[in-house]
Amino acid sequence: MRITTPRDAILVFSDSYYPGWVADIDGVGTPLYRANVTQRAVVVPAGEHQVRFRFRPVTVIAGSCVSLASLLLLLGCFLLLRRRETAA
Numbered sequence: 001m002r003i004t005t006p007r008d009a010i011l012v013f014s015d016s017y018y019p020g021w022v023a024d025i026d027g028v029g030t031p032l033y034r035a036n037v038t039q040r041a042v043v044v045p046a047g048e049h050q051v052r053f054r055f056r057p058v059t060v061i062a063g064s065c066v067s068l069a070s071l072l073l074l075l076g077c078f079l080l081l082r083r084r085e086t087a088a
Helices: 058-087
Strands: 002-005 009-016 021-025 028-030 033-035 039-044 047-055
Touching: 002 009, 009 033, 021 039, 039 047
Parallel strands: none
Antiparallel strands: 002 047, 009 039, 021 028, 021 047, 033 039
């Protein structure tokens, strides 16, 4: 979203704060704060800026890595068995 503010401001979203959210302002990472106990907030400097929130939970990244490793292991086992059948 594009934000224009005459002075430094705090942008508060009514979405729930949850670990895994990251924010950037004009493409540069910025700290994400908890506001009103359950909401997300960032400090936006004066001027016109583009603020972007992305959800990057560690559990999804870890799960993707485990899935990829499992797929590569399965593929390796398949190729090994296939090679043994061809040699026999």
